[in-house]
Each structure stands twice: as structure tokens, then as C-alpha cells.
Amino acid sequence: MLTPIPDIVKFSYYMSRLVVIDYEAGNLTSVVRSLKALGVAGKVTQDPRVVKQATRLVFPGVGAAGKAMATLQRLGLDQALKDCFQAGIPILGICLGAQIILEHSEENDTPCLGLLPGRTRMLPLKPGIKIPHMGWNQVRFLRSHPVFQGLPETAEYYFVHSYYPDPGETMVLGLTDHGMEFPSALGRRNLVATQFHPEKSGRYGLQLLKNFLSWDGSDVE
């Protein structure tokens, strides 16, 4: 006879329902591995029903905005993401996931999810400035946020991108300099997003992910 599952176990399973959204935009291996290193098994899924049951969401991605949005729509993940944002569960966008949460992207002139107001723009071409912006750079945090707690000012994070998110001014949490100062950390309510890759940013990247895992998603404004 099967032993009934105690409520406490059911509860902890529910609490740990961390979902990593797979919308065929790049390799999720390193995101999953870094979560695993923090002792958390993220469930990678393309299924909007699984996303809607998540208690915590990671929305990573690299690649082009046009194809990414098309895939999100085809899989029905666009609505699932909007529902999750409305429901107030903590969401972390990474790289492309920090761009297509805005209303529009210059990349392929793409209408995006619009979780936050704003547009994704191309980094300007300037002499001596290489595009893509690839490598380690600092983030000048503009105000405190639970997800960025305990990170030293001189810490650097790994970037690889040609476009940057330009949300409403009040949603910019941090700026980075590459030919111009662009928003590299943004957030509103239960959503926080980084243009850089915390999963590839060494010790401080892992610290950021750890902070996210214990964040209750409370309003930062």
C-alpha cells in the first residue's frame, strides 16, 4: 500500500516549484546548472500549464527578438508569462528575457510582451566600441533591491548582447557603460531582469541567483 504524502512534503514541493521557461532561445544548460549548484532543481518547460503553476520563474534566453516572440506565441507562453506577472510570483528575466518583457524591440521591429513599458534598442556603433558587448562589466545600481543585496560595488558581470532594454525611468535599477550608459538591471513589482548573465558571472552571479531564490517578489517601488 502506498504511504500517503504528508502535507508538509506537498507544501515544500509546491514552494519549490521553480520553472525555467524554454522557448527555444538558446542554451539553458548553464542556467539550470547554476541553479543546481545552489541546490535547487529548476523544471525546464515549454508547457504554459506548467508555467502557470510555477511559484517562481526564470525567463532566460539569447537570440533574436522576432523569432523568440513568435515561439512564445506559438507555444502560448506569452499569455502564461503575463498571467504569472499579474499573479505576483517572483520572475527573473535574463538577457533576451530582460528585453522582450518590454513593449517593443528594435530587433526585427518586434512587438513584445509589454510586462514593463519601454523599448529595446540597439547599442550605438562608435569607434573603438565593439558590438556585441561581450565580456565583464560593472553595474552601477541606482537603488537597493533584495535581489542585488550583498553584491560589492566593484563586482563585474558577464554580458553578451547587441541590444539593450530601455524601460520607463522608474524601472531602471542599474546602469552599465559601453559606449553609452544603458539600463542593465531593471524591475517592477515581482519582476526583476538583468541584461547580463548571472549564471556566468562567477561568485557574485551565483549570489544574485541565490538572492532571487529567497525573494518574496514584494514591490520594490
Added chain:
Amino acid sequence: MLSKRIIPCLDVRDGRTTKGIKFQNNVDIGDPVAMARLYYEAGADELVFYDITASSDRRDIMIEVVRRVAAEIFIPFSVGGGIRTLQDMRAVLLAGAEKVSVNSAAILNPAIISQGAQAFGSQCIVLGMDVKRVALSRIIPSGYEMVIHGGRTPMGIDALWWAQEAVRLGAGEICLNSIDADGTQEGYELTLTRLISEAVPIPVIASGGAGVPDHLYQVLTVGRADAALIASMVHYGTYTIQEIKEYLGPRGVPVRLTW
């Protein structure tokens, strides 16, 4: 401001790291996973693994190394050597590498660059270039020629032209190795590095010739490189990555000093 990257390069044969002098007399210096972890903790900004395993039926050993490395370090790393097909690229990337590097395979079949960029994104595709200084000629107007087989086979292709062609095909980064400087520890090939770096919009990693921290200073300033590959000078314990960065930082080269 974007930091200049310091990148230890690990040559791997049959699952073990080696370091060659001019691609000959490789000396076994250890376990790639342990070394990766060591360099990660010591402040490496990225790592490059170059698989020099001779027989292709032993490639699975390298994939297993990549998988184990990916579980241990949380900085980007690339894998090159013996990457010939999209399947080879996919295997390496799914095992946890951030980038793949194609070298001779791209010269013999340039479409691999565009196919790779299309399938995985330009940011994953590094063009490895082995370059040798030659007399100026109609075929080699820059005076730098592409070579393969560790420098033994000249290809009759101009290095400057090839770098620009690879960008057009979708390469996201260039790892530029001077065969003349490689293994000498007498300094990078500054003229070549500057020539290529100024001619392409994508980042260039300088490779070959690093012996002392000043060599990195030269190639990251005069040579205009975005990153510098190092091997012997750290593998044999002559310098630590911290010592190199502490040399570069006060001289105005932006480097990551907090890790």
C-alpha cells in the same frame, strides 16, 4: 567600462591537459576539471579548452570533460579542436560550453560558420585563426597567411580577408593565434593583432607568445585586443592571474579585480 579579459588556454588530449611548445613535445600537466576550477577561483575571466585528441572516436572523452567543467565553474568557456559539423557544435554546447571555436574546419568549409551562427547564435561561434607572417604578395596582400595543421600547411588565404569574411558569415568573436609567436614567450604579434582587431567589429582574443605581464599590456593597448590568451606563464606557476591583473590595472587597462 568593459574589462579586458584574461583567458587561460588549456590544451586537452585524451581527457588530460597538456601544453605544447610550437605544437610539439606536449607535456602532461594535469586534470582539466581541476585546473578549470583552480583558474575560476583565481580570477580567470573565461577559459578556452582546445581538444588535441588525435583520433575522432575518442571525442566522447572531451564531451565528458566539458560536462564536468560546466558543473564546476560559472564563467564562460569555449571549446575548440576537432569541431567539424553542426553535430559536433551541438554536443559541446549542450554539454555546457558557452562557445565553440572552429579553425581549420571553417577554412575548408566556411558554411560551418553561417550554419553554426544560424543554429546557435553568433555569440557562440568563435573563429580560431592560425596565422603566419609571409612576404607581401598579390594573393597575401596583408603579409599574413592562414595556415593549418599547427602551421605546417599554408592555405594561400590572406588572414585579413578571412577575418572579415568570417564576420560576414556570422562569427561572433575571433581568437587570433600567431604561429610565429606561439610558444616563444617573447610577446604577442602586435602588428597582426592590431591589423585584425581594427578591421573587424567583433571582439578579438590575442593568442601566442605571452611570457610576462607586460606582453599582455602591449597586446591589450598597442595591439587593440579585447582579450588575451595565456598558457605557460600561468600553467607553470610563473605568474598568477591576480599578479597579471594587478600589473595591468594601475597602467590603465580595465580588468576585473573583484571575483
